[in-house]
Amino acid sequence: MTPVKPLFVVDDDEGIRSLLQAYLEQQGFVVTSFPDGESFVEHLRLHPEPQMVILDVMLPGIDGFEVVRQVRGFSRVPIIMLTANAEETDRIVGLEMGADDYLEKPFNPRELLARIKAIRRRTEVQAAPANNDVERYRRFEGFCLDTLSRNLRGPDGEDIPLSGTDFQLLTMLLDSCGEVLSREAIAGITRGRDNLPMDRFIDVQISRLRSRLGDDAKAPTLIKTVRGKGYVFTAQVSGSANASV
Incomplete structure (x- = not known):
């Protein structure tokens, strides 16, 4: 046990x-x-x-x-x-x-x-360990996310602190790169429950993650808002098993 x-x-x-x-x-x-x-x-x-x-x-x-x-x-x-x-x-x-x-x-x-x-x-x-480590490391715009240790390293080589919810949201966006994710879908994954009216949890989490990534909220280049639909991660994402690639 x-x-x-x-x-x-x-x-x-x-x-x-x-x-x-x-x-x-x-x-x-x-x-x-x-x-x-x-x-x-x-x-x-x-x-x-x-x-x-x-x-x-x-x-x-x-x-x-x-x-x-x-x-x-x-x-x-x-x-x-x-x-x-x-x-x-x-x-x-x-x-x-x-x-x-x-x-x-x-x-x-x-x-x-x-x-x-x-x-x-x-x-x-x-x-939980994945069946293989082919995409353990996810890279985008100079960032490198270790999905096993949950460490995010920035383009300057410095570690960027992520909370559990930050990590959930980032991995969800990376996995759905180029696809529009509705606020309801994001809420279902990051909160495990429906997004209630007047509940700004998702907006706050997106704003916080943008801040972690240095993505300008007024003119974001990584996480863009699709009015009336949700959010989309627009940067190119690649995966590898090697941290040094």
């Missing part, structure tokens, strides 16, 4: 921490909780990555947005943010900073579990 990786909960509300820890441990997770962002970030730097992080936005000291910013400097661990603010702004900011999903408080723990399982399934599919 494959051992379950730890799951971290970061929330200053002791009641919520206790509730989530008890519920998730009943579901087979190994849960470690933290009351603030500083202790969590320090712990994450020194220990193996957890399977996922459940992170509250409102924290004492550094808030959840700053935690995401710091974590994305050294880790791609999936992050689900919890927000008590019904305003769309909080969700958009969290996604732009590198979170993978969000959930509004108060929430049903069963919905949180469903989000965790959906992200786990997508992560496991990405991590």
Whole structure:
């Protein structure tokens, strides 16, 4: 049996921490909780990555947005943010900073579990070894993406940090190079659920990925918007088994 990786909960509300820890441990997770962002970030730097992080936005000291910013400097661990603010702004900011999903408080723990399982399934599919390594490395406009390690190297030779959702979206675009992808199709892959009305998740993710690639949002050359239809990746893509090709 494959051992379950730890799951971290970061929330200053002791009641919520206790509730989530008890519920998730009943579901087979190994849960470690933290009351603030500083202790969590320090712990994450020194220990193996957890399977996922459940992170509250409102924290004492550094808030959840700053935690995401710091974590994305050294880790791609999936992050689900919890927000008590019904305003769309909080969700958009969290996604732009590198979170993978969000959930509004108060929430049903069963919905949180469903989000965790959906992200786990997508992560496991990405991590599964391919039948061959013919196209392990994907290249476009000087970029090189290692689809096994999920590392992206830019034209200048520097590594570009990608969150789990960044990687999902980029690989989807590369695999469908030249084809228009609808927002609904992208939502189905990156979120595992329908794209809800007024849900700007896809727009934010596209904007963030463009930023990662240095693609000008006002005049993009890599990821172009097809009005009323979706998005298309227009650069030429090649694949190889050798990193040095």
